[in-house]
Amino acid sequence: MTGSDGGPAITDALPQGTVELEFEGALRPTDLAEFVGQTRVVNQLTLLLKAAEISQRTPDHILFAGPPGLGKTTLAMIVAKESGRALRLSSGPAISHAGDLAALLSSLVPGEVLFIDEIHRMAKSAEEMLYLAMEDYRVDIMVGKGVGATSIPLELPPFTLVGATTRTGLLANPLRDRFGFTGHLEFYSNEELTTVLSRSAALLGLDLPEQALDEIAGRSRGTPRIANRLLRRVRDYLIVNPQTDSLSAVNAALALYDVDARGLDRLDRAVLAALLDRFNGGPVGLSSLAVSIGEDAETLEAVVEPFLIREGFMIRSPRGRMATAAAWDHLGRAPMKTQAT
Numbered sequence: 001m002t003g004s005d006g007g008p009a010i011t012d013a014l015p016q017g018t019v020e021l022e023f024e025g026a027l028r029p030t031d032l033a034e035f036v037g038q039t040r041v042v043n044q045l046t047l048l049l050k051a052a053e054i055s056q057r058t059p060d061h062i063l064f065a066g067p068p069g070l071g072k073t074t075l076a077m078i079v080a081k082e083s084g085r086a087l088r089l090s091s092g093p094a095i096s097h098a099g100d101l102a103a104l105l106s107s108l109v110p111g112e113v114l115f116i117d118e119i120h121r122m123a124k125s126a127e128e129m130l131y132l133a134m135e136d137y138r139v140d141i142m143v144g145k146g147v148g149a150t151s152i153p154l155e156l157p158p159f160t161l162v163g164a165t166t167r168t169g170l171l172a173n174p175l176r177d178r179f180g181f182t183g184h185l186e187f188y189s190n191e192e193l194t195t196v197l198s199r200s201a202a203l204l205g206l207d208l209p210e211q212a213l214d215e216i217a218g219r220s221r222g223t224p225r226i227a228n229r230l231l232r233r234v235r236d237y238l239i240v241n242p243q244t245d246s247l248s249a250v251n252a253a254l255a256l257y258d259v260d261a262r263g264l265d266r267l268d269r270a271v272l273a274a275l276l277d278r279f280n281g282g283p284v285g286l287s288s289l290a291v292s293i294g295e296d297a298e299t300l301e302a303v304v305e306p307f308l309i310r311e312g313f314m315i316r317s318p319r320g321r322m323a324t325a326a327a328w329d330h331l332g333r334a335p336m337k338t339q340a341t
Helices: 020-027 039-055 072-082 098-106 124-136 190-203 210-218 224-240 246-256 266-277 286-293 297-310 325-330
Strands: 062-065 087-091 113-117 138-143 150-155 160-165 181-184 314-317 320-323
Touching (some): 039 062, 062 072, 072 160, 210 224, 210 246, 266 286, 297 314
Parallel strands (some): 062 160, 087 113, 113 160
């Protein structure tokens, strides 16, 4: 569909006055049949929920593990809807001591789904309380201190805990073992992201050809959240420049926001440029690399490095971080003769 000026049409697929938060909510799939990608996890989850429904019991506790933006929160919402249960949302950082968790658990209704995002960041005391709650549906609350302290058992209604974590290794083994099912989410292929973007474009009222959607998918780092974010920036560009053809709008919008053809952003390229230009391709320690670009070492390790390593631009060696031949080629530099690839 095209507009009267020949450019791509932007239709009123959503009510006028809808804010960005409502857009985000509309982009989330609402059931497993609508969920794109993660086929193995979706099939396993479908079996788990159907078995629980047939047996008329509360579904087992579920853990979703994987990098940010792959759909862990969306799947938690789908679990509640598919099983016909109420959903309670919380997060690990918000549960700073056992009392916070006790208050949360004691307010649950029978069969409710409790979703705890970033569950590995819960306080240790709360995590230990969760062991008994998950297994026996009760918690022991300590009243008083010292020799006069008394333990009061509190019975809990059956519930389903859905946890999400980006750092599975930080979960204690006793907690991890109490989940009946663990779904490991993987990065999306470009074809899957194109399908996600096609659905999102329709919801946002954008009529984009497949070539334009493919271009966005290729720059989305295998992550639906990033794909949808870039799609909204393309939408903004078309609103401001309605006569631009779709593919040109994609290229112009993403260039404006410093997202190149491989999905690298400004920070990614800054890291690679520092590694090549200041350290001759490495090896170099993480701290030195972070200082050279004025960023925090933890940010580089958690946000930048995983993508650069996965795309083959960087490797970790016992001596430090090193650039590969692909990094030299992507930034248009000629590798030094001493550079190991």
